[in-house]
Amino acid sequence: MSASINFSGQAQAQRLCFRALGGNGIILNSLPSKISCQLKQNTSKIEHHGISIRSLAKCKPSTLVPSASDDSIEIVPFSASNTIREFYACINEKNLKRLETYISDDCCFEDCSFPKPFQGKKEVMQFLEQLMTSMGQNVKFSVEQVCEGDKFTAGINWHLEWKGRQVPFTRGCSFYECSLEGETLLIKKARVVIESPIKPGGIVLTLLKNLTSLSDDFPKATEWLLNSPHVISTFLLKAYTIFLAPFVRPILAGYINMWNFIARLLGIAFNILINILKIFSK
Numbered sequence: 001m002s003a004s005i006n007f008s009g010q011a012q013a014q015r016l017c018f019r020a021l022g023g024n025g026i027i028l029n030s031l032p033s034k035i036s037c038q039l040k041q042n043t044s045k046i047e048h049h050g051i052s053i054r055s056l057a058k059c060k061p062s063t064l065v066p067s068a069s070d071d072s073i074e075i076v077p078f079s080a081s082n083t084i085r086e087f088y089a090c091i092n093e094k095n096l097k098r099l100e101t102y103i104s105d106d107c108c109f110e111d112c113s114f115p116k117p118f119q120g121k122k123e124v125m126q127f128l129e130q131l132m133t134s135m136g137q138n139v140k141f142s143v144e145q146v147c148e149g150d151k152f153t154a155g156i157n158w159h160l161e162w163k164g165r166q167v168p169f170t171r172g173c174s175f176y177e178c179s180l181e182g183e184t185l186l187i188k189k190a191r192v193v194i195e196s197p198i199k200p201g202g203i204v205l206t207l208l209k210n211l212t213s214l215s216d217d218f219p220k221a222t223e224w225l226l227n228s229p230h231v232i233s234t235f236l237l238k239a240y241t242i243f244l245a246p247f248v249r250p251i252l253a254g255y256i257n258m259w260n261f262i263a264r265l266l267g268i269a270f271n272i273l274i275n276i277l278k279i280f281s282k
Helices: 080-093 096-100 120-135 202-217 219-227 229-281
Strands: 003-005 024-028 034-039 044-046 051-053 064-066 073-075 103-111 139-148 153-162 172-181 184-194
Touching: 080 096, 080 120, 080 139, 080 153, 080 172, 080 184, 096 120, 103 120, 202 219, 219 229
Parallel strands: 103 184
Antiparallel strands: 024 034, 044 051, 064 073, 139 153, 153 172, 172 184
């Protein structure tokens, strides 16, 4: 049984590394990229344009791409898609220590559900730790598709599952940009877009039509607003504080108090039921 290894022409990665199945170490310096791995071989042949290895064994972190046949393996430069898959595997396994090894020190993680991105490894890891805690033990990311682009970029579609069943309104897509630091491919930038549970449908198109009409009628005002987007948020916040907050806050407070009262009643009823069951079980 023989295996054939082909090197990709991508010159972006300075180092290549691949997995095989364990054995003696061999270093190949005759190629443009430095490759270091462990393999167990019966017969090896190094040529000017390629490498033919009879028996492959185990190797360190890799970007192996299996071919159509079982006895042919293609080695490609570091792959962003592999890094992203490992990233989600760490989240599903709740392996925070291993997850940290895939995040660069200057990582920028933008989740569109939050008002501002998480800057730096510390903030990103705090967010990911909270995410894993919120997911519990049974909720997992299910990766649907991964599309890899140039310069260590990748896009991914995913959804959340609870014990293998898809959770409604949890579909999302994420875009990642990785950077090669030493011999490791790390996540440098991320943007996450999550499905909204609110489905306004045609209302969005109607609002878009009205907004574009106003923008065309008042181009100068539109340019001013686009150049100063914080003005809109400040105006809306002041309008809410003046006109809506005096009415909304009491309603929200009453709503929260009502549910707290219901929760206490249910707790008391549950304790009474347990005590009754204990009496009859004696």
